[in-house]
Amino acid sequence: MTNLIKILILVKDLLIVVKLFLDDIKDQVIGIDEVGRGALCGPVVSCSVLLSKKILKNNLVLQINDSKKLNEKKRNYLAKFIKENSIYSIGKANNKEIDNTNILKATNLSMIRAYEIFKKNKNSIKIDGVKTFNLNERTTFIKGGDRKSVCIAAASIVAKVWRDKLMRYYSKIYPIYGWEENKGYGTTKHVEAIKKYGITRIHRKSFLKRFLDVN
Secondary structure (H helix, E strand, O other), rough: OOHHHHHHHHHHHHHHHHHHHHHHHHOEEEEEEEEEEOEOOOOEEEEEEEEOHHHHHOOHHOOOOOOHHOOOHHHHHHHHHHHHHHEEEEEEEHHHHHHOOHHHOOOOOOOHHHHHHHHHOOOOEEEEEEOOOOOOEEEEEOOOOOOHHHHHHHHHHHHHOOOOOOHHHHHHOOOOOOOHHHOOOOOEEEEEHHHHHOOOOOEEEEHOOOOOOOO
């Protein structure tokens, strides 16, 4: 097999992957994803997104990807682009709800809340991850969905940018924990600040028991 044929096969395979990734826009699939499950404080946040078909006319749509693979500047830019070309909704479950139930149930609750504005729609829904709850009969759960579906990837970006902005706001109220950088996750600076200064009203007590005496 010549190198040219190999390249043509790779290009063909790439075009198929791109088509499958973008098909959810043509099919008007609603994507749902969450962020903040592993953080030590703040809410778990979900976003539901229905991308407009007109977004396909802009090549920027090809840059939509799993939010974890994008730097902050690119995420912020794409989040604005997505919001301008979609109907979207944010749902969250706060730290008290996480502590009173558990992170899995709170995550599911945030997704249900994010989907609320679409509950009268008949669109198919794709949710990132394995199935952990029932939303409706039109829902498909996809492991690694933010890499396989543009609508899930878009939801992950909007949710991430929304939560990051919230954590930067909280960092101005509680500046010693470094949330403007760690967004509430368990970095060394965050953990050491908890040990030295204690917890705040937005910390998840159920997440801190492993290294603190928290009631």
